[in-house]
Amino acid sequence: MSDTPVLELRNVSKTYTVKQGIFGKPRPLRAVNDVSLSLGRGEVLGLVGESGCGKSTLAKILLGLEAPSEGQVLVDGRAMTGQDRIALSRRIQPIFQDPYSSLNPRKSIEDIVSLPLRVHRIGDAASQQKKVREILDIVGLPSRVARSYPSQMSGGQRQRVAIARALIMNPEIVICDEPTSALDVSVQSQILNLLGDLRQEFGLTYLFISHNLAVVEHLATRVAVMYLGRIVEEAGVATLFEEARHPYSRALLESVLTPDPGLGVPDTQLGAAYPNPISPPSGCAFHPRCASAMPQCSQIAPKPIATSDGHVECHLYDDAPIRAAS
Numbered sequence: 001m002s003d004t005p006v007l008e009l010r011n012v013s014k015t016y017t018v019k020q021g022i023f024g025k026p027r028p029l030r031a032v033n034d035v036s037l038s039l040g041r042g043e044v045l046g047l048v049g050e051s052g053c054g055k056s057t058l059a060k061i062l063l064g065l066e067a068p069s070e071g072q073v074l075v076d077g078r079a080m081t082g083q084d085r086i087a088l089s090r091r092i093q094p095i096f097q098d099p100y101s102s103l104n105p106r107k108s109i110e111d112i113v114s115l116p117l118r119v120h121r122i123g124d125a126a127s128q129q130k131k132v133r134e135i136l137d138i139v140g141l142p143s144r145v146a147r148s149y150p151s152q153m154s155g156g157q158r159q160r161v162a163i164a165r166a167l168i169m170n171p172e173i174v175i176c177d178e179p180t181s182a183l184d185v186s187v188q189s190q191i192l193n194l195l196g197d198l199r200q201e202f203g204l205t206y207l208f209i210s211h212n213l214a215v216v217e218h219l220a221t222r223v224a225v226m227y228l229g230r231i232v233e234e235a236g237v238a239t240l241f242e243e244a245r246h247p248y249s250r251a252l253l254e255s256v257l258t259p260d261p262g263l264g265v266p267d268t269q270l271g272a273a274y275p276n277p278i279s280p281p282s283g284c285a286f287h288p289r290c291a292s293a294m295p296q297c298s299q300i301a302p303k304p305i306a307t308s309d310g311h312v313e314c315h316l317y318d319d320a321p322i323r324a325a326s
């Protein structure tokens, strides 16, 4: 198997221009700040962080829905161009958070699931119909739901429809943006199990976005922790859960233990509020909320420090070589 990542971001940034109030001066907002990430074939990269840290912007860049302001997106080691995006849209499919708003209420399930086939002109009506029924069966829905409408289905069934729509193109990579956070806790684990089974069966590669570390624990092979547009720690899933290094990763892990962790934004118990991305804190952006902050943290932005299986950005490790995980 080739070691070339199937998908890679190299030094990618995305800056929006925003105005505060009608007469406010336009100011830059760096939603994604010099991020490098790679997805190996068959890997599940969990991307976690609080609301507003830039997770969805990163997903949109990977899906070709947003162009990066700086940096490169590489597919199979080749820089992606505008032309490639059309071809790529067959290989990378999204599953979004809210199955209520991501499915057109006026269309039947058959129309919704077959839409990608029709857009890409794959097969005739009969073969599209057959494929829809096959894929519904794969995601655990009876073929009769093809004639139903989204309003006749439960939240979990709708998310199965969204998964069927993503899989009908036989994608290699699925970008799951909070696929379970709009669902009841009891249904969440069914959908996570389904995504895990589908990965095994079809050899899929996932980018799995969540604000909740607990949700990524069972599916992810690696975890990237994002804070104010930057990946502050990346590690294998076992390392992150056993010995998270960044104080923010540790706070997220503690929030997993709070009641109803699957609902809403984690209660990180960090005291100070999440910073305004238009005027980010100086030095390390996390320092106003960090219990381990030192004088240099408000002055100097930490650089990524390589670890045995990823990296961490924190001054705590400036002079302390990080030992290899056993």
Ligand SMILES: Nc1ncnc2c1ncn2[C@@H]1O[C@H](COP(=O)(O)OP(=O)(O)OP(=O)(O)O)[C@@H](O)[C@H]1O
Pocket: 016, 017, 018, 029, 030, 031, 049, 050, 051, 052, 053, 054, 055, 056, 057, 058, 211, 277
């Ligand atoms: N089109 C846009 N124009 C201006 N600012 C934007 C735009 N899209 C996102 N942002 C800002 O970029 C930052 C990152 O947003 P993003 O949606 O990527 O975060 P997120 O981690 O996915 O949050 P959530 O979990 O709430 O979706 C936020 O401050 C957001 O307000």
